[in-house]
Amino acid sequence: xxxxxxxxxxxxxxxxxxxxxxxxxxxxxxxxxxxxxxxxxxxxxxxxxxxxxxxxxxxxxxxxxxxxxxxxxxxxxxxxxxxxxxxxx
Amino acid sequence: xxxxxxxxxxxxxxxxxxxxxxxxxxxxxxxxxxxxxxxxxxxxxxxxxxxxxxxxxxxxxxxxxxxxxxxxxxxxxxxxxxxxxxxxxxxxxxxxxxxxxxxxxxxxxxxxxxxxxxxxxxxxxxxxxxxxxxxxxxxxxxxxxxxxxxxxxxxxxxxxxxxxxxxxxxxxxxxxxxxxxxxxxxxxxxxxxxxxxxxxxxxxxxxxxxxxxxxxxxxxxxxxxxxxxxxxxxxxxxxxxxxxxxxxxxxxxxxxxxxxx
Numbered sequence: 001x002x003x004x005x006x007x008x009x010x011x012x013x014x015x016x017x018x019x020x021x022x023x024x025x026x027x028x029x030x031x032x033x034x035x036x037x038x039x040x041x042x043x044x045x046x047x048x049x050x051x052x053x054x055x056x057x058x059x060x061x062x063x064x065x066x067x068x069x070x071x072x073x074x075x076x077x078x079x080x081x082x083x084x085x086x087x088x089x
Numbered sequence: 090x091x092x093x094x095x096x097x098x099x100x101x102x103x104x105x106x107x108x109x110x111x112x113x114x115x116x117x118x119x120x121x122x123x124x125x126x127x128x129x130x131x132x133x134x135x136x137x138x139x140x141x142x143x144x145x146x147x148x149x150x151x152x153x154x155x156x157x158x159x160x161x162x163x164x165x166x167x168x169x170x171x172x173x174x175x176x177x178x179x180x181x182x183x184x185x186x187x188x189x190x191x192x193x194x195x196x197x198x199x200x201x202x203x204x205x206x207x208x209x210x211x212x213x214x215x216x217x218x219x220x221x222x223x224x225x226x227x228x229x230x231x232x233x234x235x236x237x238x239x240x241x242x243x244x245x246x247x248x249x250x251x252x253x254x255x256x257x258x259x260x261x262x263x264x265x266x267x268x269x270x271x272x273x274x275x276x277x278x279x280x281x282x283x284x285x286x287x288x289x290x291x292x293x294x295x296x297x298x299x300x301x302x303x304x305x306x307x308x309x310x311x312x313x314x315x316x317x318x319x320x321x322x323x324x325x326x327x328x329x330x331x332x333x334x335x336x337x338x339x340x341x342x343x344x345x346x347x348x349x350x
Contacts, residue, residue, distance in 0.1 A: 016103070069106060071138035071143075082134075
């Protein structure tokens with residue numbers, strides 16, 4: 001999957017995560033979270049794993065997390081990447 | 090048993106996460122009105138992931154999809170069928186031909202996913218005057234149809250009627266629904282009881298909706314209604330109820346006599 005432009009998914013409500021995706025040469029994840037200390041690494045891992053599953057090789061994925069569980073993070077990252085694939089550069 | 094049916098917005102992770110805590114018999118995960126047009130794609134993915142990750146226990150999972158004629162329904166059906174919900178709720182159903190159209194799309198999705206043909210059931214939402222007129226045809230259009238559901242709010246606006254607590258404006262619709270052979274659709278009856286409102290002679294779901302703003306078995310995001318409905322059943326379980334002719338009736342002063350109407 002090729003990332004064409006910038007796209008977002010999710011909200012800043014509690015239990016959700018706002019994901020912003022933009023084109024990049026390699027996969028990179030930046031995390032801000034209310035639970036960064038406990039789950040920062042987990043969030044990064046889940047975002048990278050979701051991107052890899054979708055065959056994305058280059059993207060900057062920014063997570064602004066409000067306490068999302070794993071399946072929510074995966075859903076929001078997938079939606080943002082799918083939208084970014086269709087977005088205009 | 091569908092004593093209480095709780096609507097859960099399909100694009101809200103917190104509500105999906107906590108959907109089972111109120112003990113509703115059915116959870117209706119909503120891809121339609123609870124989801125903004127620009128977020129339909131996000132909701133499909135979120136609902137899919139939620140159903141894979143969460144165990145809703147004994148609750149029956151129903152997914153409400155967007156109506157025919159919208160650009161969403163094909164993607165909805167493609168996303169929802171592999172999740173094998175107990176039922177799919179198509180919306181704004183106006184006649185048997187709508188059921189045939191939805192059923193054909195579901196059949197294609199069943200084949201694509203290697204599911205047995207006809208395995209996905211429907212609980213069409215009737216919420217227009219035309220849909221009510223055609224209730225019998227809709228209910229008998231296809232073996233997939235397991236129940237039909239009266240959308241009283243949208244029906245009232247279609248009728249240009251004012252929604253009242255007494256519910257006279259939907260009396261005819263209730264009758265049509267019965268003729269439609271809705272043998273599995275529950276009807277809650279209540280008399281006077283806190284939480285379910287007073288004097289509701291037919292069906293508290295409309296009442297609860299009015300009062301709580303949140304809950305109705307036909308319209309719920311919340312807590313208020315489920316608990317009193319469950320209470321009625323607990324009372325009955327303790328011997329306060331009576332049984333007549335195989336039908337369950339509620340406690341004497343009580344609520345929530347659940348009928349299979």
